[in-house]
Amino acid sequence: MLLFKRPKGTSDIYGTNMLRTKRVEGILKELMLNWGYSEIRTPIFESTELFDRSVGDTSDIVQKEMYTFRDKGGRSLTLRPEGTAPVVRAYLENSLTNYGKPMRLFYLGPMFRYEKPQAGRMRQFQQFGIELIGSSSPLAEVEVFQILMDMLDRLNVKDWQFHINTVGCQNCRDEYIKALKEYYRPLLPNLCSDCQRRFETNVLRLLDCKNPQCAPYKKDAPHFIDHVCEDCKRHFDAVTSSLDALHIPYVIDHYLVRGLDYYTRTAFEVKYREGSQDALLGGGRYDLLIEQFGGNPTPAIGFAVSIERLLLASKDLDTPSEHPLVYVVTFDKSRLQGAELAFELRRAGIPTVTDVMGRNLSNQMKEANRLGVCYAIIIGEEELKVNEFTVKDMKTGEQHLVNREDIREYILSHSC
Numbered sequence: 001m002l003l004f005k006r007p008k009g010t011s012d013i014y015g016t017n018m019l020r021t022k023r024v025e026g027i028l029k030e031l032m033l034n035w036g037y038s039e040i041r042t043p044i045f046e047s048t049e050l051f052d053r054s055v056g057d058t059s060d061i062v063q064k065e066m067y068t069f070r071d072k073g074g075r076s077l078t079l080r081p082e083g084t085a086p087v088v089r090a091y092l093e094n095s096l097t098n099y100g101k102p103m104r105l106f107y108l109g110p111m112f113r114y115e116k117p118q119a120g121r122m123r124q125f126q127q128f129g130i131e132l133i134g135s136s137s138p139l140a141e142v143e144v145f146q147i148l149m150d151m152l153d154r155l156n157v158k159d160w161q162f163h164i165n166t167v168g169c170q171n172c173r174d175e176y177i178k179a180l181k182e183y184y185r186p187l188l189p190n191l192c193s194d195c196q197r198r199f200e201t202n203v204l205r206l207l208d209c210k211n212p213q214c215a216p217y218k219k220d221a222p223h224f225i226d227h228v229c230e231d232c233k234r235h236f237d238a239v240t241s242s243l244d245a246l247h248i249p250y251v252i253d254h255y256l257v258r259g260l261d262y263y264t265r266t267a268f269e270v271k272y273r274e275g276s277q278d279a280l281l282g283g284g285r286y287d288l289l290i291e292q293f294g295g296n297p298t299p300a301i302g303f304a305v306s307i308e309r310l311l312l313a314s315k316d317l318d319t320p321s322e323h324p325l326v327y328v329v330t331f332d333k334s335r336l337q338g339a340e341l342a343f344e345l346r347r348a349g350i351p352t353v354t355d356v357m358g359r360n361l362s363n364q365m366k367e368a369n370r371l372g373v374c375y376a377i378i379i380g381e382e383e384l385k386v387n388e389f390t391v392k393d394m395k396t397g398e399q400h401l402v403n404r405e406d407i408r409e410y411i412l413s414h415s416c
């Protein structure tokens, strides 16, 4: 019986899955290079307060999903459940403000949430996100949406829909919350227990309750856009008219609120497949967060997406293979010559493997076949005597004797 199993909601990534993961991550990094975004890596854990005060202490993330622990010094730390708050913390702490605006950053790394595991939703997941810091202009939205389109296109994700809404600002959000409470108050007895609890603490969350019991009441709930201030309304109109002008298709989703407290004005999601409940990715503006963390007032916008979900949505993406080019086949007396040649080839940039099991010649040829190499270099007894090794093209079966000193050039000048 096995003694150990991985923790629930985590995964071991290897083989084809690893190749696909690397492919997706490679495409994302290339995308970022093209858009002038630079990578930032922040710690896996941060002070718990960082998330309490940004994501919001009434949010599901903070209330139910954080991996929080005390270290040996008694500090309360949390495995990061999301990337924006750490990036903003790092932006201020390292005075990245001095580099001028806008600041274009992206991150890629593991995040942790104690959730019910299901396809594309793990307790440790790999997240990619971008942050465009410093612009309050709708042009920032345009850039972020264009990046999204470019990303989904490069990843060959089809059937997606872009949903947007405004979630107001500090001046107008309370107006909407009031209207929403007035609407839901008489309906409370009909709602699920989660919603009854959230009604007092975070009534916005009622809008994304997935319980079928609550769903029918949503359709008559007031809309954010009818309760926001003039500035927020003007901003939202500018965003939608820019999207129209650029022929970027979108759906105004009046009940999109996102689960994080720090969003202001524009909030958005990409839904994968029509009618799907779950968002493929989400993001929004967070114009107040930087000031809230002690910086100068600095508007910003970003989005995040898990690699696991992108993998589910980009099934058609071709998977690269990753196999060595050369297998050096040896016999008892040529093992070390084989190791030396393989070493030289690798140093010349030629992916090469050789036997470490002490197998006989024919079993090594089987192994070379299994690995799918292009060439087998055979150092048999005869070859060793004349210092000319057999190079076998594994596809055509053609063989040539090549002088030991010329082998590297030979492989380099022949394509696979």
Ligand SMILES: [Zn+2]
Binding pocket: 168, 169, 170, 171, 172, 173, 228, 229, 230, 231, 232, 233
């Ligand atoms: Zn407003």
Ligand SMILES: [Zn+2]
Binding pocket: 191, 192, 193, 194, 195, 209, 210, 211, 214
């Ligand atoms: Zn509910």
